Each structure stands twice: as C-alpha cells, then as structure tokens.
Amino acid sequence: MDHLKSIEYLKSSYNKRICQIADERKAGKKLVGTFCLFVPDEIILAAGADRTILCGGRNDTVSIAEQYLPRNICPLVKSSFGSIVNDGCSGVRSCSHFSMVDLIVAENTCDSKKKMYEILASHVPTYIIDLPQRPDSPEALQYFLQELEKFKSRMEQLTGNRITAEQLKKEIRSSNETRKLFHKLYALRKKDPAPISGVDMLTILQKQYFLSPEELKKSLKLLVDEVENVRPEGTHRPRIMISGCPMSAGNTKVPEIIESKGGVIVVEESCTGTRSFWDPVDESKDPMLALAERYIRIPCSCMSPNERRIENILELSRDFKVDGVIYYTLQFCHGYNIEKYKVQQALKKAGIPMLFVETDYSNSDVEQIGLRVDAFMEMLS
Amino acid sequence: MISAGLDSGSATTKAVLLKDGKCIAYSIQPTAFDFISAAEKAYKDVLDQAGIVKSDIDHVYSTGYGRNSIKFADKAISEITAHALGVYHLYPEVNGIIDIGGQDSKVVSVYNGKVVDFLMNDKCAAGTGKFLEYTARALEVPIDDLGSLALASEKPACITSMCTVFAESEVISLRSRGSAKEDIAAGLIESIARRIAVMALQLGIKQNVAFVGGVAKNTGIRAALEKELQVSFYVPPEPQITGALGAALYGIG
The missing domain is CATH 3.30.420.40 (ATPase, nucleotide binding domain)
Incomplete structure (x- = not known):
C-alpha cells in the first residue's frame, strides 16, 4: 500500500501539540480531559477551553493502576487510570498530556469506568455527566439535556466565560465539518482494492481526540486529498470490518495482525471508528437540544436496548462490501463481550462470517490471535 | 505426484507423505524446544521410510504452531484449514x-x-x-x-x-x-x-x-x-x- 505523507506527519504531531497546550495554559486557557464520546466537545470548546483524550492504550501503565484497581477489569480503564495517577516512581513515564489537564470530565457509562472515576476524583478534579441508558425514551432525552446544561454551567465556572447559543452553534458547525471530512475519507474506503490501510486509518482515528479541532481538520483534508489520488494496485484482499471496543492510542495490536495476514480493514464500528463521527448535530435546532439528541444516540454497549448498533453493523457491512467481521473486545469489557451474541446472530442471518477476538494490551497472545486470523482469512478466500 | 505435509505442534511434530493422494509414510516426533530440528527430523523420517529424497517431493506445506518458521516449506496454512482438509479426506460426511x-x-x-x-x-x-x-x-x-x-x-x-x-x-x-x-x-x-x-x-x-x-x-x-x-x-x-x-x-x- 502507498506510503501516505499525511500519516507520517500525524505520527510526528505529538510534541507540537504538547507545546501548543503548554502555551495555551500559560495564557490562561483551561484544558479538559475526557474519556468518552458521550461528552460533547462542542460545549468545552464553546467555553473557550481546549480538550484532550485520557484513554490509555499502553500496557506499561496497567500495573500502576493495579495498586488501586482490581485485576479483573478492562485494560483501557486500568491503563487510563495508571497513566493519570502515575508519579513516575515505577520507572514508567506517562505521555505528557495526562498531567496537563485542569479538569476531567467523565461520564457514567460502564461499571468499571464509573467506579474508577470515584477513585480518580481524589487525585484530579473530576466532573461526572450522568447518562441515562434507555436512550429512546423522551424522559431520557430530557434528563440528558439537563445533565448537559449542568455541565455547561460547570464549564462556564471553570473558564469564567459565558457560553452563548451563538458560540455553541459555531462549534457545532465546525464539528459537523470534521464529521463530513471523516465521511469523505470513509467513502473512499469503499473502493476495492482499498486505498488506505486500517493501520494507517487508526492513526487518525486515535489522533482525532488529541489534536486541536483546526489541526484535525487540516490533517483530514490533507489525507482526503492524498487518498483520493491513490491508485491501489494488486488484487482483492479480504475486506474486514472491526466491530467492538475502542483502540486507544498505543494499542494497534489486532489491526496490525489482520493486515499482516493479508486482510484489509475497510471500516471500524468502534469509538475509534464510525461511532465518533457518523451522525451530525442538527444545526437547525436549539443547540443544547440538538447536542443532547445527537449524543444520546451513540450506540455504545452500555445502552439498553441497543438495536441501533446491530442495525448499524449490518448497514456498514453492506455499504463497505465487507467479507468478514472481526469482533474485537477487551478482556472484562462486559458490555461489548455480552453484546457479541446478538451481533453474531444478526451477522449469521445476513451470511457474514465473524471472528471473535478477546484480548488485552499485552503481547502474550499475538501468536494465538495470528492463528485465528490466518484461519479466518483462509476461510474467507 | 508426491507431496509432504508437516504439522509443527507444541508437543509433537508430525509429517505425512502423499503419493497420488495416498498416504505412503508418516512420522510423529516430540517437538521439544527446537521445533525446527523436530520438523527436519520428522521430514527425514518419512523420506527414509518411503526410500526417496527431498528432490522427489513436489510440494511441502506446513501447518501448526511453528508453521511460519519451517523455511523449507513452500507455504504455511493454519491448522484449522489443515484439519478440515485432512478429516474431509478420511470422512467426507x-x-x-x-x-x-x-x-x-x-x-x-x-x-x-x-x-x-x-x-x-x-x-x-x-x-x-x-x-x-x-x-x-x-x-x-x-x-x-x-x-x-x-x-x-x-x-x-x-x-x-x-x-x-x-x-x-x-x-x-x-x-x-x-x-x-x-x-x-x-x-x-x-x-x-x-x-x-x-x-x-x-x-x-x-x-x-x-x-x-x-x-x-x-x-x-x-x-x-x-x-x-x-x-x-x-x-x-x-x-x-x-x-x-x-x-x-x-x-x-
């Protein structure tokens, strides 16, 4: 596959962004750390604050967290927590941005995160947005809207700036532009052979939560321009959809295995994938209501019922002409692990083969996963 | 046509020789730590049993845990596909x-x-x-x-x-x-x-x-x-x- 200059550029963007954040903070701007798609960036940005992601994808900070948290919870929760509370005594260094946040804005999604936040709050100021988990009822929407209003006040208090409807609308327009760029990029991935690898794609999917909105848009435009001009060579390779848990920065294990075994990832039904940008925010409505409506519809497995996710998976597998789905979960992520059953049933009915891979952040199972993926590729070809 | 199959498993390494679709020799060897020499040993054993040499073999395919490390094999396949083919040969139903x-x-x-x-x-x-x-x-x-x-x-x-x-x-x-x-x-x-x-x-x-x-x-x-x-x-x-x-x-x- 072609060497993409924009991806190389993105890979080297970390230090530049850290300097930018440091300068902003020196000038009095506040930095908010988030973990989850349910926290609307638009509200943070409309308050004049900046935001960064605190989800950990590295294995070496997991053991730091295990001083506080039980062993049997998901590596994402542990790696995130370990990266934040790390004092460097164990010889492991967290990435710099983890120690730069003025406020953590968390959300009540899965049990592990909820309970982890309670402990985290004694280390770093933490604000929690409560999330109703029956997303389709009008009461849930009203409740979520109230939660977002409270969050808006908390952001005003943090920054000392009033959030106006105009500002919110401006940020919504800007975020929608980013979402459109992602759609443009994904539309190009519908080509066969695919013009961009899933491993390259994961770079921008992970960086989207870290870069400033302007820098992200710039990078996406460059990437779209570059990928539009790629003339992929070679024959058809099995087209794979990844569905399931997020792959936070530092975690590229499974996509690398898939693509080294001859498959190509063409779409990710994940928080590092379609869930982040698929639906736009309605620009014609009251901005707070439009945000509540858009964000409560994210098909996370903490929602019940979550039929929307299954419909979405089936639709994506048709649109992207997927040969097989690799259902990816992190160990002890009960939501996505349990939801696997319903997804598998639906895919079976649709005649789409699925391989289930449950893993953590260690490299101990690379060979075992490799064997399963080998066999899956042989099955698809 | 003669083809060979090698299955480099974690406990044992297996080799099979097929001539015109019929099994003419097989060998089972303990894998131990050095799985490449176990594969070579099993391979040599089946060649000796059949009284032929490496150049008489048209294809060597490998499978099993050490499949990608057997350099003299033409191609590696997963043991899942390999077992499916092997069992189909014996019991098509x-x-x-x-x-x-x-x-x-x-x-x-x-x-x-x-x-x-x-x-x-x-x-x-x-x-x-x-x-x-x-x-x-x-x-x-x-x-x-x-x-x-x-x-x-x-x-x-x-x-x-x-x-x-x-x-x-x-x-x-x-x-x-x-x-x-x-x-x-x-x-x-x-x-x-x-x-x-x-x-x-x-x-x-x-x-x-x-x-x-x-x-x-x-x-x-x-x-x-x-x-x-x-x-x-x-x-x-x-x-x-x-x-x-x-x-x-x-x-x-």
Whole structure:
C-alpha cells in the first residue's frame, strides 16, 4: 500500500501539540480531559477551553493502576487510570498530556469506568455527566439535556466565560465539518482494492481526540486529498470490518495482525471508528437540544436496548462490501463481550462470517490471535 | 505426484507423505524446544521410510504452531484449514471437528472440507493436553492411564477450576479429603469434556463429528466427550496426523 505523507506527519504531531497546550495554559486557557464520546466537545470548546483524550492504550501503565484497581477489569480503564495517577516512581513515564489537564470530565457509562472515576476524583478534579441508558425514551432525552446544561454551567465556572447559543452553534458547525471530512475519507474506503490501510486509518482515528479541532481538520483534508489520488494496485484482499471496543492510542495490536495476514480493514464500528463521527448535530435546532439528541444516540454497549448498533453493523457491512467481521473486545469489557451474541446472530442471518477476538494490551497472545486470523482469512478466500 | 505435509505442534511434530493422494509414510516426533530440528527430523523420517529424497517431493506445506518458521516449506496454512482438509479426506460426511492438542483445543464446523466457522479455547491451558498432563502428574498417574482409570469411577469428583494451576490445587485438596483416584481422574476428564462441549454447542455441532489430535487417543476423554455431546465420534486410526495430512493435501490443490 502507498506510503501516505499525511500519516507520517500525524505520527510526528505529538510534541507540537504538547507545546501548543503548554502555551495555551500559560495564557490562561483551561484544558479538559475526557474519556468518552458521550461528552460533547462542542460545549468545552464553546467555553473557550481546549480538550484532550485520557484513554490509555499502553500496557506499561496497567500495573500502576493495579495498586488501586482490581485485576479483573478492562485494560483501557486500568491503563487510563495508571497513566493519570502515575508519579513516575515505577520507572514508567506517562505521555505528557495526562498531567496537563485542569479538569476531567467523565461520564457514567460502564461499571468499571464509573467506579474508577470515584477513585480518580481524589487525585484530579473530576466532573461526572450522568447518562441515562434507555436512550429512546423522551424522559431520557430530557434528563440528558439537563445533565448537559449542568455541565455547561460547570464549564462556564471553570473558564469564567459565558457560553452563548451563538458560540455553541459555531462549534457545532465546525464539528459537523470534521464529521463530513471523516465521511469523505470513509467513502473512499469503499473502493476495492482499498486505498488506505486500517493501520494507517487508526492513526487518525486515535489522533482525532488529541489534536486541536483546526489541526484535525487540516490533517483530514490533507489525507482526503492524498487518498483520493491513490491508485491501489494488486488484487482483492479480504475486506474486514472491526466491530467492538475502542483502540486507544498505543494499542494497534489486532489491526496490525489482520493486515499482516493479508486482510484489509475497510471500516471500524468502534469509538475509534464510525461511532465518533457518523451522525451530525442538527444545526437547525436549539443547540443544547440538538447536542443532547445527537449524543444520546451513540450506540455504545452500555445502552439498553441497543438495536441501533446491530442495525448499524449490518448497514456498514453492506455499504463497505465487507467479507468478514472481526469482533474485537477487551478482556472484562462486559458490555461489548455480552453484546457479541446478538451481533453474531444478526451477522449469521445476513451470511457474514465473524471472528471473535478477546484480548488485552499485552503481547502474550499475538501468536494465538495470528492463528485465528490466518484461519479466518483462509476461510474467507 | 508426491507431496509432504508437516504439522509443527507444541508437543509433537508430525509429517505425512502423499503419493497420488495416498498416504505412503508418516512420522510423529516430540517437538521439544527446537521445533525446527523436530520438523527436519520428522521430514527425514518419512523420506527414509518411503526410500526417496527431498528432490522427489513436489510440494511441502506446513501447518501448526511453528508453521511460519519451517523455511523449507513452500507455504504455511493454519491448522484449522489443515484439519478440515485432512478429516474431509478420511470422512467426507463429517461436518464438525474437535481437535484437542497440546497447547490448544479447537472446534471447527465444516462443509465439504471447507471451514464454515471455528472456535478455539482462550489463552490459558484449560481444555488442552497440557491441562491433562499437569493434573495427571498431581494424581501420580501416567497420562496414558488417566482415561482407563477414569472409566472405573462410579461417582466422579466435581472439578470446577478452569485454570490448570488451580485445578492442580483442587486435585490436591480432593486427595487430602480422601477422594478416590479414579473419581478425581473422572472429574478431570469431565471438566474438559464440559468445556469442549460448550464450544461444540456454540457452533451447533451435533452429529457426524470427528475427534482428532493427540488427546483423541485417550479412551476416557473420548468416552466422556461422547457422553457429554451424545454422539459417537469418527476417530481416525492415527488421530494425531490429520493436520499434517491436510497440509499435504493442500499442496495437491
């Protein structure tokens, strides 16, 4: 596959962004750390604050967290927590941005995160947005809207700036532009052979939560321009959809295995994938209501019922002409692990083969996963 | 045309020679630490048996845990595909395969020799040959006698640990409470059988099932699994070589 200059550029963007954040903070701007798609960036940005992601994808900070948290919870929760509370005594260094946040804005999604936040709050100021988990009822929407209003006040208090409807609308327009760029990029991935690898794609999917909105848009435009001009060579390779848990920065294990075994990832039904940008925010409505409506519809497995996710998976597998789905979960992520059953049933009915891979952040199972993926590729070809 | 198949497993390395689709030689060697020399040894053994040399071979295909490290092989395939081909060659009517090897166990759903779906055990040794090896040691029984010992049991002990290390401690505490050896052996075998049966049921494998891999030689496990799944298995005369056989068949195309 072609060497993409924009991806190389993105890979080297970390230090530049850290300097930018440091300068902003020196000038009095506040930095908010988030973990989850349910926290609307638009509200943070409309308050004049900046935001960064605190989800950990590295294995070496997991053991730091295990001083506080039980062993049997998901590596994402542990790696995130370990990266934040790390004092460097164990010889492991967290990435710099983890120690730069003025406020953590968390959300009540899965049990592990909820309970982890309670402990985290004694280390770093933490604000929690409560999330109703029956997303389709009008009461849930009203409740979520109230939660977002409270969050808006908390952001005003943090920054000392009033959030106006105009500002919110401006940020919504800007975020929608980013979402459109992602759609443009994904539309190009519908080509066969695919013009961009899933491993390259994961770079921008992970960086989207870290870069400033302007820098992200710039990078996406460059990437779209570059990928539009790629003339992929070679024959058809099995087209794979990844569905399931997020792959936070530092975690590229499974996509690398898939693509080294001859498959190509063409779409990710994940928080590092379609869930982040698929639906736009309605620009014609009251901005707070439009945000509540858009964000409560994210098909996370903490929602019940979550039929929307299954419909979405089936639709994506048709649109992207997927040969097989690799259902990816992190160990002890009960939501996505349990939801696997319903997804598998639906895919079976649709005649789409699925391989289930449950893993953590260690490299101990690379060979075992490799064997399963080998066999899956042989099955698809 | 002569083709060779090599199955580099975690416990044993197997080689098969096929001439015009018929097996003319096979070899089973312990893998030990150096799996490349084990593969070379098995390969040399089948060549010697057939009285031919390397240049007489048209294709060599490898499979198994060490498949990608066997440099003299033309191509590597997964053992899941290999077992499906090997079993199809022996029993075309089979639509489910259970393979319990040294390091992993798999259940494969097949149709006309093609893999339709498959499941493998999780990362640990539960439900594998290793599990039996360790727990037999705790019982001080040779692993080959575990099956026949278990058949003598009238009330199998209940072993619930999935983890090999914990199961070993469970065996020790059962012994200290005075459980009979045969009851513990039967309990161990039932615990594996239950685990494999769950995987088979997940894939909907109910009839025409082949049982292959080294553990298929163990009559006690075979009986317990047959009881758990309520089927009578197809077991090849040499159940350890179906992977190597499948690799050799893949070479023929």
